[in-house]
Amino acid sequence: MDKIQLMICSPLEAELVERIRAVAPDRVEVSYESDLYPPLRYACDHKGVQTFKRTEEQTARWQANLEKAEILLDCPIPKEMPGDLVHLKNAKWIQFTSSGIGEFVKRSGMDKSDLLLTTARGVHSGPLAEWSFMALLMYFKKFRFLEAEQKAHRWERYCDEEVAGRTLVTIGAGDLARGVAVVGRALGMRIIAVTRSPEKPREHAGVFDEIHGVSELHRLLPQADAIVCTVPHTHETENMLDRTAISLMKPGVAFINTGRGSTIDEVAMIEALRNGKMGFAAIDVAQIEPLPNSSPLWDMPNVMINPHSASTVTSENAKITDIFCKNIALYLRGEQSQMTNIFDKQLLY
Amino acid sequence: MSVPTADKLTIVIASPLETEFVDRIRAFDPDRFEVVHEEDLLAKPRYVADHNGAPRTLTADEQARWAACLQRADILFDIDRLDPINMPTNAPKLRWVQATSSGIGEFLKRTKLEDSDIIFTTASGVHARPLAEFTMLGLLYFFRDVQYLNQMKRAHHWERYTTPGLDGARVLIVGLGSLGREVARDCARFGVEVWGARRTQGGELPEGVTRLVDQRQLLDVLPEVDALVLACPLTDETRLLIDRPQVEALKRGAVIVNISRGGVINEAAMLEGLQSGRIKGAALDVFEVEPLPKDNPMWDLPNVLISPHSASTVAAENSRIVDIFIDNLGRFTRGEKLRNQFDKARGY
Numbered sequence: 001m002d003k004i005q006l007m008i009c010s011p012l013e014a015e016l017v018e019r020i021r022a023v024a025p026d027r028v029e030v031s032y033e034s035d036l037y038p039p040l041r042y043a044c045d046h047k048g049v050q051t052f053k054r055t056e057e058q059t060a061r062w063q064a065n066l067e068k069a070e071i072l073l074d075c076p077i078p079k080e081m082p083g084d085l086v087h088l089k090n091a092k093w094i095q096f097t098s099s100g101i102g103e104f105v106k107r108s109g110m111d112k113s114d115l116l117l118t119t120a121r122g123v124h125s126g127p128l129a130e131w132s133f134m135a136l137l138m139y140f141k142k143f144r145f146l147e148a149e150q151k152a153h154r155w156e157r158y159c160d161e162e163v164a165g166r167t168l169v170t171i172g173a174g175d176l177a178r179g180v181a182v183v184g185r186a187l188g189m190r191i192i193a194v195t196r197s198p199e200k201p202r203e204h205a206g207v208f209d210e211i212h213g214v215s216e217l218h219r220l221l222p223q224a225d226a227i228v229c230t231v232p233h234t235h236e237t238e239n240m241l242d243r244t245a246i247s248l249m250k251p252g253v254a255f256i257n258t259g260r261g262s263t264i265d266e267v268a269m270i271e272a273l274r275n276g277k278m279g280f281a282a283i284d285v286a287q288i289e290p291l292p293n294s295s296p297l298w299d300m301p302n303v304m305i306n307p308h309s310a311s312t313v314t315s316e317n318a319k320i321t322d323i324f325c326k327n328i329a330l331y332l333r334g335e336q337s338q339m340t341n342i343f344d345k346q347l348l349y
Numbered sequence: 350m351s352v353p354t355a356d357k358l359t360i361v362i363a364s365p366l367e368t369e370f371v372d373r374i375r376a377f378d379p380d381r382f383e384v385v386h387e388e389d390l391l392a393k394p395r396y397v398a399d400h401n402g403a404p405r406t407l408t409a410d411e412q413a414r415w416a417a418c419l420q421r422a423d424i425l426f427d428i429d430r431l432d433p434i435n436m437p438t439n440a441p442k443l444r445w446v447q448a449t450s451s452g453i454g455e456f457l458k459r460t461k462l463e464d465s466d467i468i469f470t471t472a473s474g475v476h477a478r479p480l481a482e483f484t485m486l487g488l489l490y491f492f493r494d495v496q497y498l499n500q501m502k503r504a505h506h507w508e509r510y511t512t513p514g515l516d517g518a519r520v521l522i523v524g525l526g527s528l529g530r531e532v533a534r535d536c537a538r539f540g541v542e543v544w545g546a547r548r549t550q551g552g553e554l555p556e557g558v559t560r561l562v563d564q565r566q567l568l569d570v571l572p573e574v575d576a577l578v579l580a581c582p583l584t585d586e587t588r589l590l591i592d593r594p595q596v597e598a599l600k601r602g603a604v605i606v607n608i609s610r611g612g613v614i615n616e617a618a619m620l621e622g623l624q625s626g627r628i629k630g631a632a633l634d635v636f637e638v639e640p641l642p643k644d645n646p647m648w649d650l651p652n653v654l655i656s657p658h659s660a661s662t663v664a665a666e667n668s669r670i671v672d673i674f675i676d677n678l679g680r681f682t683r684g685e686k687l688r689n690q691f692d693k694a695r696g697y
Contacts, residue, residue: 041508041509042508042509042510042511043511044511045509045511126514126516126539126540127514127516129539130489130492130493130514130515130516130539131493133485133489134486134489134490134493134495137482137485137486137489138486138490138495141482141483141486141660143486146654146655146656149655149657150648150653150654150655153643153648154657155639155640155641155657156657157395157396157399157657157658157659157662158396158657158659158662159396159397159398159399159659159662159663159664159666160479160483160656160659160660160661160662160663161663161664162478162479162482162663162664162665163482164478164479164482165665182538183538183539186534186535186538187482187485187535188478289507290507290508291507293505295505298502298505304495304498304502305498305501305502305507306498307501307506307507307508307509307510308509309509309510309511309512312509312510312511312512313511313512313513313514313516314511314512314513314514315514315516315517316511
């Protein structure tokens with residue numbers, strides 16, 4: 001029997017490649033020819049340096065591997081369709097290394113294909129919750145004030161504030177919101193989730209104090225001391241936090257965006273941050289990425305900017321590999337429905 | 350049951366306290382306790398839940414009134430800060446003092462009040478929540494490289510990067526009282542591997558803690574931890590518990606958070622480690638000398654977060670202390686052991 005061809009399409013540490021090879025060495029042939037991948041810009045980079053070009057000979061090998069592959073870890077994401085995707089002749093399953101693939105799936109037409117798609121959902125929720133609470137603690141515990149006092153060598157006792165007892169609204173009730181809620185609850189916060197599908201059965205529903213539909217958003221916004229936005233870009237989330245929504249927020253609210261920049265009206269957000277309507281924003285995403293050099297956000301003291309790396313921690317690839325290896329075993333046993341993180345092509349997440 | 354006036358116990362409020370909380374104490378058992386609150390004799394708080402208040406001098410007349418209050422006091426809400434050493438003589442009937450601070454061991458020792466018959470109860474537990482928040486802020490700040498992010502922001506530079514993150518890190522918490530246990534729980538939620546050190550061995554592992562370490566054998570484990578959180582009381586046993594050899598034994602790049610007392614760690618050794626970068630960063634609420642002297646080099650280190658011993662002070666503090674006090678008034682009436690009773694033998 002011919003072996004199933006598995007191709008790793010983005011840079012991966014050698015020890016993790018070996019772990020994938022070890023899942024079923026007699027049934028699966030893993031292709032990872034290290035000269036075919038771009039050098040990394042940072043640890044756990046899935047794209048690598050953009051100037052990287054394969055030689056003709058390398059390109060031929062790369063394309064030949066793509067053509068043979070039935071299983072792919074990650075997928076070449078071309079700037080213009082279809083790009084390298086035309087070489088996917090035998091592909092049946094793609095395990096992505098990110099979670100927010102809805103836009104790409106639609107753009108590439110994969111939502112209409114028979115391809116089985118799985119995501120890296122769960123891998124990023126921990127790091128994003130960490131970053132969100134780092135930002136929230138910095139804001140509510142008056143970090144900027146402390147910093148200024150320290151600069152002035154001033155020792156004057158003061159009354160601090162707490163995160164405990166405050167209300168946090170998550171936009172979204174999926175895995176990223178779950179990660180935020182677990183920590184928020186432990187820190188004594190009240191957590192309200194707003195989602196398009198409040199009735200959907202969720203194993204983790206209990207981590208939220210309340211779950212409401214998007215139609216309730218405007219009623220809930222005034223209650224929030226903090227808002228954490230975790231949703232992907234879809235036509236429903238686009239501009240969900242528009243000027244009107246911002247005007248309903250509690251004065252001084254802390255806003256964290258780890259979802260997508262398109263969810264909030266960025267111009268209105270900047271205005272609200274300037275006039276104090278919003279007290280603080282920590283953004284991992286922006287309307288245009290990289291955030292243009294001329295964006296006023298860079299110089300605003302009440303804004304924290306993360307270059308879309310809040311989810312990237314050194315253990316990321318190991319966690320993705322965990323998911324992938326388990327999924328490979330299920331795939332080989334024909335238990336595809338049991339696989340983790342199957343992407344829903346209708347709901348696009 | 351009505352108690353004859355002569356048997357009523359007098360509670361004197363000895364530090365600034367909001368009227369609503371005084372009223373709560375009054376309302377607890379008015380038949381048994383009389384509450385004396387001479388607000389004009391007390392210091393003026395400079396911020397919410399300030400127990401010291403602005404420095405003040407009482408006039409001769411006010412002094413006489415305050416002396417009369419103390420003469421009557423069976424119970425004091427907070428230590429008399431005007432003349433703490435002579436509390437036993439100034440308040441001859443005094444049986445119990447409810448302090449508003451958690452760490453009073455040093456003070457009781459210095460003033461020799463620990464040798465008196467007066468019962469002292471502390472505010473232990475009240476500060477655990479805000480101090481745990483400060484600890485998580487300190488850990489996240491350094492593990493998520495906020496300093497680097499700030500530099501990139503100043504330069505308008507958008508470049509993706511990778512941080513180690515707190516998930517999977519190993520943190521050693523020294524002291525597993527109400528404070529250390531609160532920090533342990535929070536750390537565990539963030540995926541931290543929590544080791545705890547305390548003076549007594551055995552017994553159950555507190556929630557979130559996966560390994561117990563003997564407080565006297567820290568040298569063996571310090572090279573293996575990514576962060577050290579000091580949450581123990583200052584006692585004879587813990588003074589300089591983290592001395593120079595311990596500081597130097599820490600893993601390169603470790604983070605320190607001190608929410609205990611400055612005397613627990615060798616500050617000079619820590620400073621050297623921070624200056625050389627061997628210690629990645631420190632979030633410090635307490636220091637050897639407080640206020641931290643203006644010319645202390647710690648102020649200007651970019652990898653040090655300084656809180657002026659205020660990380661425990663939050664708006665809800667007095668309400669929580671009064672909760673403890675009222676609970677204790679009930680226990681006092683019933684002749685039970687009081688909550689947070691200071692133990693001279695342990696030193697906290």
